[in-house]
Amino acid sequence: MLKVSNLHARIDDREILRGINLEVRPGEVHAIMGPNGSGKSTLSMVLAGNPAYTVTEGSATFYGKDLxxxxxxxxxxEGLFLGFQYPVEIPGVSMVNFMRAAVNAKREYFGEPPMSATDFLKLMREKRAVVELDNKLASRSVNEGFSGGEKKRNEIFQMAVLEPRLSILDETDSGLDIDALRIVAEGVNKLKTANNATIVITHYQRLLDYIKPDLVHILYKGRIVKTGGPELALELEERGYDWIKEENKL
Amino acid sequence: MSALTQYIDLYREHGAVVGSHSCPAMNALRPRALETLENMTLPKKGAEHYALTDLEELLAPDWGLNLAKVDIDVNPSRSFHCGVPMLSTSLFLFINDTFAATPEACEGMPEGVFAGSMRCFAQKMPEVFARLYGSVADMANPLVALNTLLAEDGMVVYVADGVRLGKPLQLVSILENGTPLMAVRRLLIVMGRDSEAKLLACDHTQNPDVDYLSLQTVEIIAGAGSRLDYYDLEESTEKTRRLCSVYLEQHEGSEVLLDGMTLYNGTTRNEYYCSHRGVGGRLRLLGMGVGDSRRRMETYSHVGHEVAQCHTDELFKYVVDDDAAASFEGMIYVAPGAVKTEAYQSNRNIVGSDTARMYSRPQLEIYNDDVKCSHGSAVGRLDAMQLFYMRTRGLPEATARLLLKQAFMADVIEGVRLKPLRERLHIMMERRFSGARPECSSCQGYACNDTDTETDTETL
Incomplete structure (x- = not known):
């Protein structure tokens, strides 16, 4: 579904991604790990289309279309979802209005009429249950005054509503206590089907105990320098990133 | 030659006509107004407190003035569909500067309440009117002096001690004429001890192709323990100039909400001069404006804390796009004896284009140590990360911008304590930012004449 070839990207004058190659197929879970500053978040931002980043070289296709x-x-x-590392607070925009606008924008894109109020509320109720999101949060402004855990749960709630084909979860585990981590991870697992895929960006093996990856990639200095199975994450947990840095010394 | 000369000459020639359509107390102040104007130089654009407004330029055209009070053919029933508010009110009209009350407005007005023309009030309570008219507004202000010189009639809202007016009053001012016109509007609001009232003033312009100048002076006296909400909403046209000076005098323990909203306009200058004269007064001073095209909005506010233990919460917000410009200048003055003052002033703005301009000058002057005060200003663009976040959820950029601009104004709208008006304002703001014209008929079928006049119980 996703094919990234030799992707280079920069922000301001700094080149962050220096030739990423990645292929994701339906049903797969990929984990991307790497030390701070290696380009993990930049990759997610570039794939989601943040205009602050400029792609200077390479390509990315999503179901054959130029992403x-x-x-x-x-x-x-088209089915791409980014779960933010730092979900953005939007004071004054209620979660309900925000999600209604999101759902109806997608329906309009596919030539469908707006969802009825009753159906929309039913959808909200059903999807909230996926991550045990409190009803009260849904009536508040987007992420405003949410705790760290609530923000991350809210990201997975939005993912549940939008039913993406590919979800990129950028450090969804950061700032979560062990219970919140379990709820978020279980939410992601509940949403997993044979037709969708997930890219999990994380620092820690901990999350991968809950969300089992098929492939683990190590990102370092803007390139994927190593790809392996779940055992690679365990090895990183044990040995740290120094050996990767050592292996990739220029 | 000063732009004032033509008005001075006009008055010298037709002063008798003006006086014959007015009342003794209003006429009594005209000589002083004339003398003030004769010795006055109008402030230039860029002068202190006048970042955007050029009074010479605004007053220079040969504006028509309906001094003889010739009937102008206006269909008031058309003007009733003003889009605001969705609540049951006692409705009063200014057609240009001619005052009229709808028959139903006068029905059911509780004892102790007068809401009607100045001339009528001056006959009923001549001593009260003579004592209060012109007692709050400052004649040294050229806009006040000119208004005092030329105003023939106006509206008085008088609420006697202890009277609580449940039904809001609504004053709709309509500018309508075939040729350029200056309308001189005067308003006096007197709130007795422990009285309560809400007033919504809506300014509309019917004909978008004609130039108008609306010159308004509003005097408000909030007696001890009184509670007043004054909402002022402008929905005019690009060819409308509005110069509005609001003077407020607050006495012990009074609570006042002043809220000035500019949805559509041409050139607007709103001035607020507020004075805490009694211990424990509370003022909430709110305002917002939306400017696109080449619209101009200027606000000047001066809040004086003369006595102890008063509270002021001031917030003004503007969104300017295209070639529009807005200016906010605010001063909170805390006198040496005004201990335990709490005063907060904030001006926040979004500038949506490279050619739009925002000028902001928040100021505090504090002459004692025992106060809690703050002031601040922010001018910026829409937050890029918020926009991106919304777009990743599928919202088109235009929709995301619309929602963010609406959200930006939300706290000013939430300050409105009339629930139907507050809800309506959210919808009007959405329409405004989506580029819709103010279609008065849009309110049909919504909740028009809803009898729900629920007021939030929140305190200032």
Whole structure:
């Protein structure tokens, strides 16, 4: 579904991604690990279409379509979802209005009429249950005053509502206590089907105890320098990143 | 030659006509207004407190003035569909500067309440009117002096001691004429001890192709323990100039909400001069404005804390796009004896284009140590990360921008304590940011004449 070839990207004058190659197929779970500053979040931002980043070389296709040519909202409609490391607070915009606008924008893209109020509320109720999100949060402004755990749960709630084909979860485990981590991970697992895929970006093996990856990639200095099975994450947990840095000394 | 000369000459020639359509107390102040104007130089654009407004330029055209009070053919029933508010009110009209009350407005007005023309009030309570008219507004202000010179009639809202007016009053001012016109509007609000009232003033312009100048002076006296909400909403046209000076005098323990909203306009200058004269007064001063095209919005506010233990919470917000410009200048002055003052001033703005301009000058002057005060200003663009976040959820960029701008104004709208008006304002703001014209008929079928006048119980 996703094919990334030799992707280079920069923000301001700094080149962060220096030739990423990655292929994700339906049903797969990929984990991307790497030390701080290796480009993990940049990769997620570039794939989701953050205009602050400039792609200088390479390509990315999503179900054969040129992903990089699409604005962020079209990427979303086509089935790409980014779970933010730092979910953005939007004071004054209620979660309900935000999600209604999101759901109906997608329906409009596919030529469908807006969802009725009753159906929408039913959908909200059903999807909230996936991550045990409190009803009260849904009536508040987007992420405003949410705790760290609530913000991350809210990301998975949105993912559940939008039913993406590919979800990129950027450090969804950061800032979570062990119970919140379990709820979030279980939410992701509940949403997993043979037709969708997930890219989990994380620092720690801990999350991968809950979300089992098929492939683990190590990102270092803007390149994927190693790819392996779940055992690679365990090895990293044991040995740290120094050996990767050593192996990739220029 | 000053732009004032033509008005001075006009008055010298037709002063008798003006006086014959007015009342003794209003006429009594005209000589002083004339003298003030004769010795006055209008402040230039860029002068202190006048970052955007050029009074010379605004007053220079040969504006028509309906001094003889010739009937102008206006269909008031058309004007009733003003889009605001969705609540049951006692409705009063200014057609240009001619005052009229709808028959139903006067029905059911509780004893101790007068809401009607100045001339009528001056006959009923001549001593009260003579004592209070012109007692709050500052004649040294050229806009006040000119208004005092030319105003023939106006509206008085008088609420006697202890009277609580449940039903809000609504004053709709309509500008409508075939040729350029200046309308001189005067308003006096007197709140007795422990009285309560809410007033919504809506300014509309009917004909978008004609130039208008609306010159308004509002005097408010909030008696001890009184509670007043004054909402002022402008929905005019690009060819409308509005110069509005609001003077407020607050006495012991009074609570006042002043809220000035500019949804559509041409050139607007709103001035607020507020004075805490009694211990324990509370003022909430709110305002917002949306400017696109070449619209101009200027706000000047001066809040004086003359006595102890008063509270002021001031918030003004603007969104400017295209070639629009807005200016906020606010001063909170805390006198040496005004201990335990709490005063907060905030001005926040979004500038949506490279050619839009925002000028902001928040100021505090504090002359004692025992106060809690703050002031601040922010001018910025829409938050890029918020926009991106919304777009990753599938919201088109235009929709995301619309929601963010609406959200930006949300706290000012939430300050409105009339629930139907608050809800309506959210919808109006959405329409405003989506580029819709103010279609008065849009309110049909919503909740028009809803009898729900629920007021939040929140305190200031």
């Amino acid at each position: 990089l040519a699409m604005p962020p909202e079209i990427r979303s409609h």
